[in-house]
Each structure stands twice: as C-alpha cells, then as structure tokens.
Amino acid sequence: MKKLLLLHLLLGIFMIGACATVPRTINPYFEMPPDHxxxxxxxxxxxxxxxxxxxxxxxxxxxxxxxxxxxxxxxxxxxxxxxxxxxxxxxxxxxxxxxxxxxxxxxxxxxxxxxxxxxxxxVTLLRENKDYDAAIHFLKRIGELSEEPEIEKVALEIETMEDRIFEQVKRSNTLEDYEVFLARYPNSPKNSDDARRQIARM
The missing domain is CATH 1.25.40.10 (Tetratricopeptide repeat domain)
Structure with missing residues (x-):
C-alpha cells in the first residue's frame, strides 16, 4: 500500500514538472490597444x-x-x-x-x-539562393538579438557561410576577389589568413 502511494506521489510530481516545462504558445500579436x-x-x-x-x-x-x-x-x-x-x-x-x-x-x-x-x-531564403553575403548580414543581427547558447550557434553558421564564400573566391582566384573578401571578413577563421597569403603571392 505504501509503495503504491509513493508511486502515485512520484508520478504526480513528474507530471507537474513535465507540465511546467512544456513551452507556452506565445501570441505574436498585440490584441489590445493602449487605454489612453x-x-x-x-x-x-x-x-x-x-x-x-x-x-x-x-x-x-x-x-x-x-x-x-x-x-x-x-x-x-x-x-x-x-x-x-x-x-x-x-x-x-x-x-x-x-x-x-x-x-x-x-x-x-x-x-x-x-x-x-x-x-x-x-536567411533561409538567401542561403537557398546562395546569397551568402546578405545572409551573413542578417545572421549578425540575429546574433545581436540572441543569448547563449544561440549566439554560438549563429557564429558557427556565419563561419560556415564565410567558408562557402571563400570557396567561391578560391575558384575565381583573382586579386580583386581576395581583397574584397578580406575587406568584408578580416577576421574569418583561417580564410582571412589564407586570403592574405594569396594576395602576397600575387
């Protein structure tokens, strides 16, 4: 009998905890105008x-x-x-x-x-159209509006897009494209240093 009571008690606590963690649907509209x-x-x-x-x-x-x-x-x-x-x-x-x-x-x-x-x-639409520069612009704004751990996820997404842009630059392999990339992304991990090396060789 005691075991059954304990089981019901634990189940009740679990259900309350589960309900507390269910995300609430937030109404995206403001329904009421200001009183004034x-x-x-x-x-x-x-x-x-x-x-x-x-x-x-x-x-x-x-x-x-x-x-x-x-x-x-x-x-x-x-x-x-x-x-x-x-x-x-x-x-x-x-x-x-x-x-x-x-x-x-x-x-x-x-x-x-x-x-x-x-x-x-x-960003999704721009990524599908391979317009990575514009997508990065909007991702940076998302990062500004976010908190950890989402900020880190956005930063990784930006790095991935910078990699794709740099792949396009390497395919064209022109001084102008390397310089443009470096001007836009001076701190892109690995890519910026690679661009500087390529510019020095040209």
Whole structure:
C-alpha cells in the first residue's frame, strides 16, 4: 500500500514538472490597444487586427499604416504591421516594422521573437539562393538579438557561410576577389589568413 502511494506521489510530481516545462504558445500579436487612445483610434486598431486575423492582409496593412500615421510611437502597431507583412510574405517591410517597434520598446520579447523569426526566414531564403553575403548580414543581427547558447550557434553558421564564400573566391582566384573578401571578413577563421597569403603571392 505504501509503495503504491509513493508511486502515485512520484508520478504526480513528474507530471507537474513535465507540465511546467512544456513551452507556452506565445501570441505574436498585440490584441489590445493602449487605454489612453481615443475611441476612434481604438476602433481602428481593433479593425486592423480583425482584418489581419481574417487573412485580409492588404486591407490590414493599409489600416495599420493609417493607425501608425496617427500614433507613430505605437510599438504595438508596428509589431502587428510587421506580422501582417510577414504573413503576406513581405519580409523586408516586416523586418523594418519590427525593428521600428523594437526601437520604441527595446525589451519587448514579443517583438524581438517576431523579428528573429522573420530574420531566420530571410536567411533561409538567401542561403537557398546562395546569397551568402546578405545572409551573413542578417545572421549578425540575429546574433545581436540572441543569448547563449544561440549566439554560438549563429557564429558557427556565419563561419560556415564565410567558408562557402571563400570557396567561391578560391575558384575565381583573382586579386580583386581576395581583397574584397578580406575587406568584408578580416577576421574569418583561417580564410582571412589564407586570403592574405594569396594576395602576397600575387
């Protein structure tokens, strides 16, 4: 009987611990406008969000832009505009909107997470197109927004892309390409020193 009771107790503790470690789904939108807004602006906020949730993205984007024209310091508005652009596969405007929102509210995790997700998607597309220089630019921004151990993972990804760029440089084997690589990546592990040696020989 005591063993059975102990087993139930341990199982209960395990289940509570498991529930505590399950990641919560974070809503990417700000649902509520600030209380200090005029009623007309609150209604505009709600309408823009409703259109967004109904997948009427172009209409939602227009409404968010109207809202932000009247409320240019609304980080909530910029976040939701960014999500509308993101859902509409408009990554550059989405990144711009999230960056503006984060500049207004630097410690907001929702905006930061949305920005990082969009940047990662952009990096994936650029990697597929072998545009490694542009991908590295966005990876560096992801690194700035991250904490360990993610920073280390981003750094390794940047090194991998620098290796691929340097492989292209070695194939072309021109002084100009070595110099351009060195100007862009002066501290690339092994590659920068190799580029310097090649330049010295030419």
């Amino acid at each position: 807004l005029l009623q007309a602006e609150r209604e505009l906020f709600s309408l823009a969000l409703q259109q967004q949730k109904n997948n009427k993205l172009e209409s939602s984007i227009d409404l968010w832009k109207r809202f932000l024209a009247n409320n240019p310091r609304s980080f909530r508005g910029y976040n939701n505009l960014g999500m509308a652009h993101y859902t509409n596969d408009q990554l550059s405007p989405a990144i711009s909107a999230f960056e503006t929102g984060l500049a207004l509210e630097a410690f907001d995790h929702k905006i930061k997470d949305n920005l990082k997700r969009t940047l990662k998607f952009q």
